[in-house]
Amino acid sequence: MSRFQPNEIEPKWQAAWEKAGTFTARHDPDRPKYYVLEMFPYPSGNLHMGHVRNYTMGDVVARYKAAQGFSVLHPMGWDAFGLPAENAAMERKVHPGDWTYANIENMKRQFASLGLSLDWSREFATCDPGYYGQQQAMFIDFMEKGLVYRKNAVVNWDPVDMTVLANEQVEDGRGWRSGAVVERRELTQWFFRISDFSEDLLEALDGLDNWPEKVKSMQRNWIGRSRGLQFSFSTVSAPEGFDRIEVYTTRPDTLMGASFIGVSPDHPLAKALERDNPDIAAFNAECRKTGTSEEALEKAEKKGFDTGLRVRHPFDTGWELPVWIANFILMDYGTGAIYGVPAHDQRDHDFAVKYGLPIIDTFLPAAGDHDIRAAAYVPPKSEPVRYTRGFAGDEVQTGEAAIEAAIRFCEGNGIGQGVTRFRLRDWGLSRQRYWGCPIPVVHCDACGVVPEKKENLPVELPRDVSFDKPGNPLDRHPTWRDVPCPHCGRPARRETDTMDTFVDSSWYYARFTAPHATTPTDPVEADYWMNVDQYIGGIEHAILHLLYSRFFARAMHLTGHLPQKAIEPFDALFTQGMVTHEIYVTRDDRDRPVYHLPEHVEWTENGAQLGATGEPVEVIPSAKMSKSKKNVVDPVNIVSSYGADTARWFVLSDSPPERDVEWTAAGAEAAFRHLSRVWRMANEIATATGEGTGDTELLREVHKTIHDVTMGIESFGFNTSVARLYAFTNTLHKSKAGADARRQAMRVMAQLMSPMTPHLAEEIWALLDGEGLVAEAPWPQADPAMLVEDTVTMPIQINGKRKAEIAVARDLPKEDIEKRALAHDAVVKALNGGAPKKLIVVPGRIINVVI
RNA sequence: GCCCGCGUGGUGGAAUGGUAGACACAGGGGACUUAAAAUCCCCAGGCCGGAAGGCCGUGCCGGUUCGAGUCCGGCCGCGGGUACCA
Numbered sequence: 001m002s003r004f005q006p007n008e009i010e011p012k013w014q015a016a017w018e019k020a021g022t023f024t025a026r027h028d029p030d031r032p033k034y035y036v037l038e039m040f041p042y043p044s045g046n047l048h049m050g051h052v053r054n055y056t057m058g059d060v061v062a063r064y065k066a067a068q069g070f071s072v073l074h075p076m077g078w079d080a081f082g083l084p085a086e087n088a089a090m091e092r093k094v095h096p097g098d099w100t101y102a103n104i105e106n107m108k109r110q111f112a113s114l115g116l117s118l119d120w121s122r123e124f125a126t127c128d129p130g131y132y133g134q135q136q137a138m139f140i141d142f143m144e145k146g147l148v149y150r151k152n153a154v155v156n157w158d159p160v161d162m163t164v165l166a167n168e169q170v171e172d173g174r175g176w177r178s179g180a181v182v183e184r185r186e187l188t189q190w191f192f193r194i195s196d197f198s199e200d201l202l203e204a205l206d207g208l209d210n211w212p213e214k215v216k217s218m219q220r221n222w223i224g225r226s227r228g229l230q231f232s233f234s235t236v237s238a239p240e241g242f243d244r245i246e247v248y249t250t251r252p253d254t255l256m257g258a259s260f261i262g263v264s265p266d267h268p269l270a271k272a273l274e275r276d277n278p279d280i281a282a283f284n285a286e287c288r289k290t291g292t293s294e295e296a297l298e299k300a301e302k303k304g305f306d307t308g309l310r311v312r313h314p315f316d317t318g319w320e321l322p323v324w325i326a327n328f329i330l331m332d333y334g335t336g337a338i339y340g341v342p343a344h345d346q347r348d349h350d351f352a353v354k355y356g357l358p359i360i361d362t363f364l365p366a367a368g369d370h371d372i373r374a375a376a377y378v379p380p381k382s383e384p385v386r387y388t389r390g391f392a393g394d395e396v397q398t399g400e401a402a403i404e405a406a407i408r409f410c411e412g413n414g415i416g417q418g419v420t421r422f423r424l425r426d427w428g429l430s431r432q433r434y435w436g437c438p439i440p441v442v443h444c445d446a447c448g449v450v451p452e453k454k455e456n457l458p459v460e461l462p463r464d465v466s467f468d469k470p471g472n473p474l475d476r477h478p479t480w481r482d483v484p485c486p487h488c489g490r491p492a493r494r495e496t497d498t499m500d501t502f503v504d505s506s507w508y509y510a511r512f513t514a515p516h517a518t519t520p521t522d523p524v525e526a527d528y529w530m531n532v533d534q535y536i537g538g539i540e541h542a543i544l545h546l547l548y549s550r551f552f553a554r555a556m557h558l559t560g561h562l563p564q565k566a567i568e569p570f571d572a573l574f575t576q577g578m579v580t581h582e583i584y585v586t587r588d589d590r591d592r593p594v595y596h597l598p599e600h601v602e603w604t605e606n607g608a609q610l611g612a613t614g615e616p617v618e619v620i621p622s623a624k625m626s627k628s629k630k631n632v633v634d635p636v637n638i639v640s641s642y643g644a645d646t647a648r649w650f651v652l653s654d655s656p657p658e659r660d661v662e663w664t665a666a667g668a669e670a671a672f673r674h675l676s677r678v679w680r681m682a683n684e685i686a687t688a689t690g691e692g693t694g695d696t697e698l699l700r701e702v703h704k705t706i707h708d709v710t711m712g713i714e715s716f717g718f719n720t721s722v723a724r725l726y727a728f729t730n731t732l733h734k735s736k737a738g739a740d741a742r743r744q745a746m747r748v749m750a751q752l753m754s755p756m757t758p759h760l761a762e763e764i765w766a767l768l769d770g771e772g773l774v775a776e777a778p779w780p781q782a783d784p785a786m787l788v789e790d791t792v793t794m795p796i797q798i799n800g801k802r803k804a805e806i807a808v809a810r811d812l813p814k815e816d817i818e819k820r821a822l823a824h825d826a827v828v829k830a831l832n833g834g835a836p837k838k839l840i841v842v843p844g845r846i847i848n849v850v851i
Numbered sequence: 852g853c854c855c856g857c858g859u860g861g862u863g864g865a866a867u868g869g870u871a872g873a874c875a876c877a878g879g880g881g882a883c884u885u886a887a888a889a890u891c892c893c894c895a896g897g898c899c900g901g902a903a904g905g906c907c908g909u910g911c912c913g914g915u916u917c918g919a920g921u922c923c924g925g926c927c928g929c930g931g932g933u934a935c936c937a
Contacts, residue, residue, distance in 0.1 A: 042937050082937065155935075166935040214855055218932075221854050294933050298852040328852090332934095347852085424934090431935065501937070540931060542855075547934095577857095578931080653875075654863050660930070667863075670876060677890090720865070723874035730874090795870040800918040802870050840917050846869040850917050 004679035006643020006759065013762040014115055022775050023117040025073040027528050034070035035529050036062045037509055039537030039545070043078045043125070045103035047110040048632045049663045050538070050579040050625050053651040056756075057576055057718065058536045059116045060652070063755040064713050065533075066117070067779035073529050075512040076111070076118045078104050078125035081132075081501045083166060085435045089467040096435040097463070100127055110636055114644045115758050117775070122515045126504035127435070131511065133458025134520040135503065136440035140451045141559035143441075147193050150449070153428050154266070154292050157185035163470040164432045167293045177470075179590075184266075184288040189430035190439060190497060194551045198223055198422035201550055210572035212658075215542045222543050224423025226250050229407050230335070231416020233261060233311035236320060239272050245311060245323070248334035248421060252410060253402035256389035257341040257362035259352055261311050261323045262304070266331035269323075273307055280305060280325065287327040294330070302351055303327045314415045315391065326351065332425055342376065349376040362389040366396050427548065429500040432472045434465055436498030444485035444492035453486045459494070472496055505545055506552035509535075509569055510562055521561050530563065535570040538578055546573070574716055577660040579651075583631045584617045586610070595630035625663075642672040645757035649675060652756055653722040675760055678729060678749070682764040685739070685746045692738035701731050702745050703786035709752045710782065718756070725753060743768055748780050796821050797848040798830045806847075814841050821847045 017023060038058035041051055062074040078100075085096035092099075104125055111118070124131050142148050156165040160178035164187075169176045194201075202223045205216045229252035232244035245261060263270055265287035274281035283305040290300050304324040313319035321339070328347065329338060342352035343361040352359050361372045363385040370377045379385060381399035393405030407418035430439070438459045440452040452459055462480040465473035474480060474496040485492035507520070513529040514522035537545075553569040556562040562569075584596040600611055609616050625632045638647045650671040655661035705728040712721030732745050747768050754761035754774045765774035789810060794817070796804040804826040808817055818841055821827060827849055838850035 039937095044937095079937070084936085164935075167933090168936045170935095218855050222932090222934085224854095292935085295852080298933085300852090302852095428934075433935090500935070502934095505937085538931090538937095539856080540937080543932060544934065545937085580930080656864075659857075659864090661863080664863080664876085666876060673889095674875085680890090719863090720874085723865070726874050793870085797869080797918070800869095800916095805870070838917055840869090842869065846918080848869080848917050 004676040004760075006645060006675075007640075009763045010113070010115060010643055010645070010759040013759045014112070016762070016773065017115075017117075017775060020773060020776070022773065023072075023074065023119050024121060025075070025119045025529075026071055027525065028071045029528070031069065031071040033073065033529060034062075034065040034534075035073045035513075035532045036065065036534045037075070037512070037532045037536070039535075039541060040077045040079050040505070040508060041107070042082060042084070043080050043100055043103040043107055044084065045106055046632070047107055047114075047635055048579070048625055049635050049651065052114065052635045052647055053579055053657075053661070054536060054538070054576055055111075055114065055116055056648045056651055057574075057657055057716075058534075059114075059118075059648075059758075060713060060718060060755040061534055061536070062117045063758065063775065064779065066775070067751075067754070067777065069778065072117075073512070074116075074118055075122040075515070076116075076120065077123055077508060077512065077515075078107075078127075079501065079505050079508070080104065080125040080127040081436045081498075081504055083168075083433070083435075086433060086467065089435075093467075095463070095465075097127065097461075100125070100435075110639075113636075113639050114648065117758070122512055124508075124511065124515050126437075126501075126508065129458040129460050130516075131508075132437040132504070133460075134511070134517075135437050135499070135507070136452070136457050136459055137454055138507070138520050138556065138559065138561060139440055139499075140454060141561070142192070142555055143451055145555070145558055147196075147555050147558070149191055149193065149426075150188055151191060152186045153189045153191075154184040154186055155189075155432075156292050157183045158470075159183055161470040163472075167291065167296075170291045170293075170296075173289060173291060173296070181289055182291055184290075184292055187430070187432075189428050192427040192429055192551070192555070194427045194548070195422060195424050197551055197554055198225070198424045200554070201424075201547065202422075204550075204568060208568060208570075208573070211570075212573060212575055215539075215546065215573060215575060218542045219547055222424065222547065226421050226423070227403070227407075228252065228419060228421060229410055229416050230419045231314065231410060233314065233321070233339070235323070236310040236312065238269070238309050242269050242272065245269065245337050246335045247337045247339055248419070249339065251341065251344065251399075251403065252406035253387075253390070253392070253399065254341040254344050254362045255313075255315070255339075255406065255410075256391060257343045257360045258313065258321055258339040259342050259348070259357045259360060260340045261321055262326040262329050262338050262340050262351075263323065264329040264331040264336040265325055265327060267325075267329075267336045269337075270307075270325045273309075273325075280307065283325060287325075290327065297328065297330065300327060302347065302354070304351060304355055306355070314410075322357070324355075333423060334421065343372050344376055344378055346376040346378065360389070363387045363399075363402075427500075427502075427551070429503055430497040431500055432475070432496075433498055434461065434467075434473045436501060437504060438474070439495045439497050439499060441495045442483055442485055442492045443495060444488060444490065446490060447485055447487040447492075450485055450487045450492070456486070474498070502544060502548050503552075506548045507556060509549070510553070510556065510566070519561075520556070523563070526561075526566065527563050530566040530569065532570045534572045534574065536574045536576060539575040540578070542575060546570070574657070576657050577655065579625050580631075580660050580662050583629050586615055586617055597630050597632065638668050642668055643675075643759070645675055645760045646672040649722065649757050652718040654719070656719050657716050674726065674729070675757060677733075678753070679760060679763070681729070681733060682746055682750070682767055685742045686767045688739040688742060690739055692736045692741070694735055695737045695741040698732070698735045698737040698741050698745055700786050701728065702748050703782045706748065706752065706780050707782040707787055710779070713755065721752075722756065725749070750774055751777060751780050792844050794844070795846055796824060796827060797846065798827065799850060800848060803827075803830070810844065812843075814843055817841050817843060817847065821849065 036058055038054050062072050066072045080100050085100050088094055088099045089096045156170050158165050158175035158178055158180055160180035165175055170182050175182055228248055228250040230248045232246045234244055235242055265284040270284055274284050290296050304326040307323045309323040310320040340348040342349040342359040359372055364370055366384045366386045384396055384398050386396050392409035393402050411417050440459045442450050444450055462477055481494050483494050509532050510521050514525040553562055554567045557567050584601045585593045588594050601617055635647055650667050654667050708724040709721045747770055750761045750764040761774050791807050792810050793805050793807050795802045804824055806820055836849045836851055840848040
């Protein structure tokens with residue numbers, strides 16, 4: 001017998017599938033469709049284990065659903081715009097387009113070796129003009145529907161490189177290349193009105209029954225609906241135009257505990273004051289040196305500046321409160337101004353202690369006490385508390401009741417009004433970069449902002465650009481920028497901002513239903529294939545990508561590009577865990593981290609070191625594999641030495657799909673050994689003859705295995721399906737059943753393995769005279785009658801601890817089980833002549849004797 | 852900081868509130884072999900014990916329950932997101 005040789009059988013079956021057109025999606029009105037989609041990859045140039053895991057999972061679902069008779073759509077494409085291409089252009093003097101398409105070619109070849117059941121005829125990259133041109137057409141439609149607008153927003157500005165930085169490019173407040181302190185700078189930018197959909201995007205989450213609760217929970221918090229009071233304080237001797245300061249609070253019941261007013265450094269009042277006050281200007285400038293990310297702002301040391309202005313408390317005009325500028329107040333949320341209640345907010349408490357501001361309690365525990373000097377008192381809003389400075393509602397009431405009472409009271413007294421607000425901000429889509437989808441508008445001195453004519457789309461990126469200077473090459477392109485106005489024909493300027501790459505990935509699922517259509521979608525195809533029945537991707541996309549896609553589907557429906565049923569485009573979502581790996585780092589002469597690929601690191605008795613130089617390497621615990629940290633593993637080596645089936649089997653077997661998995665080399669060898677063993681068994685069985693014993697027992701195991709493996713796939717418990725197939729391999733190996741029974745068992749096993757190890761499954765299927773391709777064979781059915789056992793083993797617990805077990809007939813009445821249990825030696829001994837306090841019998845499950 | 856997860860043997864993990872550790876990896880013992888590889892068989896949570904058996908055990912502390920890895924509360928640690936990484 002020859003050996004198991006994946007590099008021979010895998011290309012053979014890949015060719016057979018291609019010849020048969022097995023994976024070509026067919027619009028077949030007579031069959032139920034199933035659309036399975038994995039989040040498409042960024043073409044970094046190399047497949048990594050995270051891809052293998054993600055796409056193998058999707059492939060299991062796709063192949064399984066096909067076997068169940070569905071007309072399956074399982075497409076693949078490339079999320080091809082983005083920063084790394086521009087970085088490559090700067091570092092290696094290659095054109096971003098050339099770099100990207102070369103990466104795609106390379107990765108596609110690697111993909112092919114995995115034997116995924118993909119319909120490559122639908123492939124596209126988001127950087128194809130054919131794709132982004134349709135995106136531009138939709139942008140224009142969105143403009144017409146009022147879903148797009150422009151406003152000022154802040155960006156990270158590198159004053160040395162004179163360029164806008166991504167948050168990722170800001171390290172400790174400094175630009176990653178220049179090392180310059182980053183500043184916040186305002187630019188006019190394009191926005192989608194996603195916040196118009198806040199309520200709908202929130203409410204509709206309740207209907208997404210097949211989404212993970214954690215993702216819905218994250219989105220709910222992100223959208224962040226809050227109920228509160230908006231009102232204004234009247235100011236004392238403020239600059240002109242600032243007679244009032246508008247604030248929003250979710251805790252109006254604490255108004256009598258107000259201690260100060262805080263405004264954002266970006267608040268109009270703060271900006272007005274800094275014109276005449278150099279100290280305020282200096283403070284604000286200092287605040288603006290914090291990056292734009294929420295994380296940076298929130299983690300920064302809380303600082304304030306007393307403006308000297310005062311406001312009057314709305315309940316008591318003799319009570320004046322100081323107005324501070326505080327660096328932790330975000331201009332983007334609420335009104336950019338708050339009042340601080342140190343007694344009931346820890347951040348305000350810290351601030352009050354730091355600057356010697358009063359701490360005034362408004363409520364205390366209903367029973368007991370709380371030292372308000374030491375820490376803020378912040379009980380859950382649902383907990384009843386005793387109001388010491390209440391002004392509406394009962395003395396003892398919950399925060400929730402008090403908030404509503406306070407809103408009613410204030411509204412009744414002409415002090416502001418109750419409002420519902422959302423944390424969700426509009427989606428800023430402008431990027432000052434080259435490698436993205438051009439925003440298809442023209443700026444004309446006479447006509448203003450004019451959309452490009454649709455017949456002129458796509459607005460293509462110019463090829464001839466240089467990256468020798470930082471900043472957006474489109475901005476300094478000699479000819480691309482200067483165009484006639486589409487409206488009046490006079491000289492005008494193209495918009496040089498491109499779109500956020502999240503726009504590209506917000507509708508690709510819809511484009512896959514008609515990837516070659518001359519409109520963004522084709523109504524007939526969209527109607528047949530939408531929605532995505534199963535979407536699979538990383539948890540890191542739980543909020544932004546998925547929320548933006550939900551918004552985009554709604555916007556596409558409003559502009560006639562998707563049917564009503566597709567406004568929630570993903571019927572079911574599965575978030576797989578990440579593939580993690582240790583990180584290897586050394587420091588450069590400026591003590592900045594330099595990351596190293598695992599393949600460049602060697603382990604010695606002194607620890608990890610660089611293979612080339614022997615320089616010691618610091619090992620940082622496992623984290624998400626990312627190109628920037630270089631903690632990536634190349635699966636190509638595994639495929640070339642063990643074959644795709646081994647790689648697939650391994651990534652499915654070692655960890656539950658939703659959990660992170662740390663990649664190890666150890667398991668690959670074991671996976672290969674197992675598949676070799678299965679292959680050997682199939683060869684033995686193929687030539688076996690004669691009768692044996694235990695045919696029925698083997699058949700029962702076959703049916704139990706069908707059941708368990710099927711349940712595993714249905715519930716995304718691929719690792720348990722794999723474990724079950726391991727166990728069945730052992731069973732079949734030990735079985736003394738006759739040749740026919742073992743052949744039948746082996747054929748079923750090939751079918752059950754086919755979604756996971758499709759090449760080996762085909763080989764075995766052919767070896768055992770299976771009909772046609774196993775990839776096109778119907779899924780085996782478990783016979784329910786074969787699944788039930790006649791006797792069951794029941795554990796006997798005494799006081800909740802297992803002490804014995806008895807075997808009873810499956811349908812033995814409860815009373816008889818009780819009798820049998822009480823008669824058991826261990827129970828008799830434990831009872832010592834007495835009667836049990838309680839006897840719990842769950843038939844088929846457990847017996848618990850309480851003494 | 853805030854939001855969301857996760858935490859089980861040496862390792863990856865299994866377990867509708869009902870026998871914790873299935874199935875593997877690494878390890879140990881044995882068979883086969885001149886030998887090795889490969890393959891096959893067996894052992895294996897910890898502690899005590901020759902064994903029978905006993906005690907402990909799912910990050911930590913507490914609670915609900917006849918019964919908690921699973922549910923609830925509070926900690927600790929790790930990870931993801933934090934609106935310009937994708």
